[in-house]
Amino acid sequence: MSNYSVKDGTRVVRIACAVLFVSFTFLYLYDYQDDILAMAQHVLSDGLTHYNRTIGAVLITVVLWLLQIGFYALFRLQGRAHAVTFFPSLLTLTVITSPDNSIDEGFSFGAWLVAWPVLMLICTGVMWYARQVQQYEPVDSSKGFLSRRAWINYVTMCAMFVFVGLFSNHNDVFHYRMHVESCLNDSLFDEALATGEKSNKTDSSLTSLRIHALAEKNQLGERLFEYPLVGGSAAMLPNGKSVKYLMYPEKNLYKNLGCWLKQHMSTMHYLKFIHQHKLATKSAHDYLLCAYLLDGNLDAFVHSIGLYYDIHGQMPKHYREALTLYNHLRSNPFISYRSTIMETDFQDFQTLIHKYNNPVERAAALRDTYGNTYWWYYYNQYSCKSKYSL
Structure with missing residues (x-):
């Protein structure tokens, strides 16, 4: 050659x-x-x-x-x-x-x-x-x-x-978090919410970022439980440890809620404080209601929702789901709520619960059909621990 x-x-x-x-x-x-x-x-x-x-x-x-x-x-x-x-x-x-x-x-x-x-x-x-x-x-x-x-x-x-x-x-959740923070910095809320939406992987920081993006779009009560959620109400606000933002300024979050306090408070303490002092915005109202739902505190939710929504008028989907669930769990409900559509769907949800004897099969079937509802979140997180059974 x-x-x-x-x-x-x-x-x-x-x-x-x-x-x-x-x-x-x-x-x-x-x-x-x-x-x-x-x-x-x-x-x-x-x-x-x-x-x-x-x-x-x-x-x-x-x-x-x-x-x-x-x-x-x-x-x-x-x-x-x-x-x-x-x-x-x-x-x-x-x-x-x-x-x-x-x-x-x-x-x-x-x-x-x-x-x-x-x-x-x-x-x-x-x-x-x-x-x-x-x-x-x-x-x-x-x-x-x-x-x-x-x-x-x-x-x-x-x-x-x-x-x-x-x-x-190559950590998927960390990549989701950083992309969501980048999107929030540029006010690209739709893109932030679309990031990793088909994945079941999440952590408390990603949960917090998604909650903020939903609040900016006024969709917190409508879409929150369509996402995988970790950490309960404690994940709603950054705490510098389990929940933290690396690029996105925390002051933007607190500005949307009403005020930014230098003194660190837990999520529930902060939300109750700004409501008691008349500092809360509409987004803060939804934060408070969703905080109760994330912690499975249906009684506190029911006692608060009438302050911010007409329970006989138009309400976000998850609030209607929570009221339907509450009325099935309590023999003497504080609020009597009935929606024909919600009632039919909830009956189907209960039917699916009793259809499977195997807990793994039951959970998979419920997640596939009702994984975007508050009913699935409550069943998965609190039903087995609650004195009230679905």
């Missing part, structure tokens, strides 16, 4: 690997890790700078590509080991996309402080050895993008891409 053919084949492999690297890195940064990087920059700069996903993805991709070019220039790996020159860049990409929600407690590279230099040394040793044996590689009879040499490099690149995916931050 002529020198021209060998050089041409090497150039093809280099171009193909570079295209794979640049495409993967840019899309990974732009479409998947953009909110994580925005969070990291916001926390590390104390909110003084703002991450731009396009500029950030382009700049990081270019810098990492230049790092690969530097290792290629140093070791001149042109054969089957050429893809290894991309590992330092992909390792660095993994490190910068690995921060989690503890970054606000103090920045630390964690295990990467040891792993990054060790892996870089190992990779450097592998490249040095590959350079020594490169001249002894057998000559490929095939040429072009689908040659044996090319396929070996493609497989190596894919293996390194998997490495990036496995060891960077």
